[in-house]
Amino acid sequence: MTTTDRTADLFAYTLRLADDAAILGQRLGEWCGHAPTLEEDIGLANIALDHIGQARALYTYAGEVEGEGRDEDQLCFLRPERQFNNCLLVEQPNGDFAETILRQFFFSAFMLPLWRELKASKDETLAAIAAKAEKEAAYHLRHSAEWTIRLGDGTTESHERAQAAVDHLWPYTGELFEVDGVVERLAAAGIAVDPASLRDEWHATLREVLDEATLRLPPDGWFQTGGRSGRHSESFGHLLSEMQYMQRAWPGLRW
Amino acid sequence: MYTQALNARDASDERSEDAALLAAFQARVDAEEKIEPNDWMPEAYRKTLVRQISQHAHSEIVGMLPEGNWITRAPTLKRKAALLAKVQDEGGHGLYLYSAAETLGVSREELTEQLLSSKAKYSSIFNYPTLTWADIGAIGWLVDGAAIMNQIPLCRCSFGPYSRAMIRVCKEESFHQRQGYELLLEMCRSSEEQKEMVQDALNRWWWPSLMMFGPSDTDSKHSAQSMAWKIKRFTNDELRQKFVDATVPQAHYLGLTLPDPDLKFNEDTGHWEYGEIDWEEFARVVAGNGPCNRERLAARRKAFDEGAWVREAALAYAEKRRNRREAARIAAE
Numbered sequence: 001m002t003t004t005d006r007t008a009d010l011f012a013y014t015l016r017l018a019d020d021a022a023i024l025g026q027r028l029g030e031w032c033g034h035a036p037t038l039e040e041d042i043g044l045a046n047i048a049l050d051h052i053g054q055a056r057a058l059y060t061y062a063g064e065v066e067g068e069g070r071d072e073d074q075l076c077f078l079r080p081e082r083q084f085n086n087c088l089l090v091e092q093p094n095g096d097f098a099e100t101i102l103r104q105f106f107f108s109a110f111m112l113p114l115w116r117e118l119k120a121s122k123d124e125t126l127a128a129i130a131a132k133a134e135k136e137a138a139y140h141l142r143h144s145a146e147w148t149i150r151l152g153d154g155t156t157e158s159h160e161r162a163q164a165a166v167d168h169l170w171p172y173t174g175e176l177f178e179v180d181g182v183v184e185r186l187a188a189a190g191i192a193v194d195p196a197s198l199r200d201e202w203h204a205t206l207r208e209v210l211d212e213a214t215l216r217l218p219p220d221g222w223f224q225t226g227g228r229s230g231r232h233s234e235s236f237g238h239l240l241s242e243m244q245y246m247q248r249a250w251p252g253l254r255w
Numbered sequence: 256m257y258t259q260a261l262n263a264r265d266a267s268d269e270r271s272e273d274a275a276l277l278a279a280f281q282a283r284v285d286a287e288e289k290i291e292p293n294d295w296m297p298e299a300y301r302k303t304l305v306r307q308i309s310q311h312a313h314s315e316i317v318g319m320l321p322e323g324n325w326i327t328r329a330p331t332l333k334r335k336a337a338l339l340a341k342v343q344d345e346g347g348h349g350l351y352l353y354s355a356a357e358t359l360g361v362s363r364e365e366l367t368e369q370l371l372s373s374k375a376k377y378s379s380i381f382n383y384p385t386l387t388w389a390d391i392g393a394i395g396w397l398v399d400g401a402a403i404m405n406q407i408p409l410c411r412c413s414f415g416p417y418s419r420a421m422i423r424v425c426k427e428e429s430f431h432q433r434q435g436y437e438l439l440l441e442m443c444r445s446s447e448e449q450k451e452m453v454q455d456a457l458n459r460w461w462w463p464s465l466m467m468f469g470p471s472d473t474d475s476k477h478s479a480q481s482m483a484w485k486i487k488r489f490t491n492d493e494l495r496q497k498f499v500d501a502t503v504p505q506a507h508y509l510g511l512t513l514p515d516p517d518l519k520f521n522e523d524t525g526h527w528e529y530g531e532i533d534w535e536e537f538a539r540v541v542a543g544n545g546p547c548n549r550e551r552l553a554a555r556r557k558a559f560d561e562g563a564w565v566r567e568a569a570l571a572y573a574e575k576r577r578n579r580r581e582a583a584r585i586a587a588e
Contacts, residue, residue, distance in 0.1 A: 022332070029335070032323035032342055033554065036562025038316065038350055045343040048326075052336045059332070073331045097565045153575065154568025161564070246330035246388060254445040255330035255388070255438075 006189070009182045010123065011065045012085070013192050015075070016228060018058030019086035022076055024107065025051030026243050027094055036097055043143060047104065050136040057129045077247035081237050082230040089172040091227070091236045095165065098151050098158070102165040105144035109205040110176045112137040113198045122190040145209045152213025159214065166210070167218050174223025176202075272297055284485050289415035292358035300484055304414050305359050306375075307486065309366045312352035313377035315345045316370075317551050321385040322394060330388055337434055338391060344427045351424065355416040371556050379537065380467050382545030389442060389449075389456035395435015397457075397464040397502065399428045404498045405468065408488035436505065443509045450510065457506065458514040465529070466537045468495040474534075496526055503527045 028048035035041040059072035089107055094100045115137050118130035151162040177195045179187075186192035210217060226232065246255070276295055283290065290296055319342050326342065329335035353363040369375035380398055385391060406425050412418040439456075442449040469475060469491040481487035489497075506513055517530030539545065 025335075026327060029326040029339060032326050032339070033319040034323075034558045034561075036558070036565035038346055038353075040562075040565075041319065042343050042346040042350070045339050045346065049336055049339040049343065052332055052339065056332045056336065076332055077330075097562065150572040151565070151568050154572040155564065157564050158568030158571075242327050245328050250330075250448070253449060254441055255334060255449075 005185075007065060007067075009186050010191065011062055012182045013186050014058055014062040014065060014126065016085045016087075018055050018062055018075070019084050020090050020107075021051045021058060022055035023084070023086045023239065024090040024104075025049070025055060026239060027090065027092075027103075028100070030094055031100065040097075044100070047140050047143065050133075050140065054129070054133050054136070057132075061125050061129065073247065077244045081232055081240050084232065084236070084240070085228050085230060087172070087175045088224055088227040088233060089169065089175065091233055091239060092169065092172060093235050095168075096161055097147075098161040098165040099168065101144050101147045101151065102162065102169050104140060105148050105209065106169060106173050106206075107176075108137050108141040108144055109209075110173075110195075110198060110202050112141050113201045114193050114195070117193040117197070120190075121192070126191065141205070145205075148209055148215070149213045152210070152215040162213065163215055166215055170218050171222060171224045175225050175227055178225065178228060180228065281483070284413045284483075287411075287413075287485070289418065290413050291415045299480070300486075301359055303481060303484070303486060304417065305356055305361050308352055308356040308359075308417055309361070309369070310376055310378070312349045312356060312366065313370045313375055314381065315349035315352065317377045317381045317555065318398075319345050319349075320551055320554055321381055321383070321547070322391060324385050325388060325391050328388070329391075334438070341395070341431050341434065344431070348420075348424050348427070351420045355420045358416045367559070371552070371559055373543065373552065376541065377551075378467060379540045379545065380463050381551060382540050382548045383459065383463050384547050386459075387452050387456060389439065389452040390460070392435045392438035392442065392453065393456040393460040395431050396439060396505070397435075397460050398467070399432040399435060400502060401464050401467045401498050403428050403432060404494050404501075408494075409486075411485070411488060413485040439509055443511070453509065454511050457511050461514050462532065462536075463540075465495055465499070465532055466540075468492075468498070470534070470537075471532075499527045499529050 025048045028044050028051065031041070031044045032048075033041060035044055055076065056072050059075045063070045063072065063075055089103060092099070092103055112134065115130040115134035119127050119134065121127045121130065148162065151158040153159070177199055179195060183192050183194065187194040206217065277297060280290075280296060280300075283294075290300075322338065322342050322345070326335065326338055329338050353366060356366060357363060366375065370377065380401075385394070403425060406421050406428065409421040410418055410425060412421065439453050442453050472478070472490045472492045475491050478487055478490055482490075503513060503518065515530045517528070519528055520526075521528050540548070543549075
C-alpha cells in the first residue's frame, strides 16, 4: 500500500474518533444549567469538557496527518454534515436524563477498552492521546454506570425511563463494532484497534451493570448504520447549525 | 459576587439577647477573630449571613444560564472548553456556598425552594440577556470583575466558613476575569466588525455592572450593622469607585468608549467620576421586571421539576441499598 493510502486511512480514522468526541461533547454541553441536581450540572459539564479536550487533540492531529493546513476549528466548524463520520449513538438528542446516561454508558463502555488498546498503537500520537483519554473514559464509565444502576433500581418511574432509554438506544450500538477497509488496514498495521476484539468485554460490562440495575437488553434486531459514511439522523444538521453558527456567520476571523 | 442582600435587614433583629453575650461577640469580631458555626452569634447576624450567602449561591447558579446560553455556539473549541470550565466553576462556587449556608442551620433544599418561589433574590445582573459572543467576554471582564471587587474584602469576613469559601472563589473569579478580557482583546484586534460587537456588549453591560454594587450609600441604610459585624468592609459606593477606577483604563486599552458622557478623570482625587446610575432601572430589575427575570426562574423551575424523578430515584436506591446491607448484616449474625 502506498504512503498516500496510509495517510488517507489515518486521517479518516483519527477524524472519526475526533467527531465522536466533539459531537458527544456538544450534546452534553446542552445540559449546562438544566440538570436534575447541581452536582450533575457540574458532572455533565465536566464530561463534556473531557470530550471537547479529546476532540481538540484528535482534530489537531488529523489536520497534521492530512497536511493541507486545516486546524482543529476548521475541521470541526467548517465541514458539512455529510463529511462528519461520528457514530449515530453520540449524536442522539439528550432526551431525558436516563437517555443521556445510557448513551454515555454504552459509549464509554466501548471507549474505555478502545483507548486502553490504542495505547499500544504504533502511531505514537494516537497512543499518547489514548493514554490520557483512557483515564477520562474510566471516570465517564463509572459515573454513567452508577447512575444506570440508581435509575434502573430506583423507583418504578426511573426504572421505566431507564428501560425505555436502553430500548431506544440499543439499535445505535451495533455501529460501534463496524469494520470497514480503513479500520481493517490500520488494525492489520498495528495502528488502529479492531473493535471486534472489544465486543466480549463490552458485553460483559453491560451485563454486569444492567443486571444490577434490573434492566434487560432487548433481543438483537436491526442495528442502525450510516454515521461512519456521513449518513446521519435528521437532528444532526440542527446540531451542526448551532455548533458552527459563529464560524459560518463570520468566516475567517480570529476569536 | 452579588452582595446586594446586605442592603436589606430583618425587622426582628432587635430581639432581646443577652447583653453580655452580645458584647463578647462584638469584642471577638473587633479583635478580627473568626466566628465559627458552633459559636454563639446574634440571631440577626445569622440571618444576615444566611441571606447574603444564599443570595450569592443563587447568583452563581442562575449565572450559569446566560453563559450556558453560548456553550453550544462558542466560536472555537478552545473557547468552548474554557467556557465549559468556567460555568463548571460557577456551579462549584454554588455548591461551596450552599454548604457554607448549611453550617448556619438552613438546608440547600430550603434555600432552593426560596429561590424557585421568588422569596430569595439573586444578583440583578443575570436578568440581562447574552445576545452575542462578545457578551461572554463582557461577563467575564465586567461581571466577574465587579464580583471580585465585592468578594476580596469578603475573604476577611468575620464568619469563618464564608471567608474561607471566598478565598478560593476569588482565585477562580480572577482567572475568569482575565480570560474574559483576553477574549475581548482578541476580538478587538481581529477585525473592526468584531470590535463593534465588543463595543455593543460594553454599552449594554456597563451600567448593569455598576448596579451590581447595590444602591448608593445615601440610600443604603443598612450597611452600618454589617460593617460593625465585619461582614462588609467597604460601602457600596467605595467598591463601585474602585471598580470604575480599575476598569476604565482597561476599556481604553481595548480602544473602546464607555457609554457615559459624564465620565471624566479628576486629577485632584485621582478617581474617575461617572454619571448618574439609572436607579429606576435597577429597582425595576430587582423587582422582577428585567429583560430575563421570568426566563431565568422558569429555566430553574423547569430543571427542578423535570429532575424530580431523578432525585427520587437516587433516594429510593440509597434506601434500598441500606436495607439490603442491614438485611445481610442480620443474616450474617
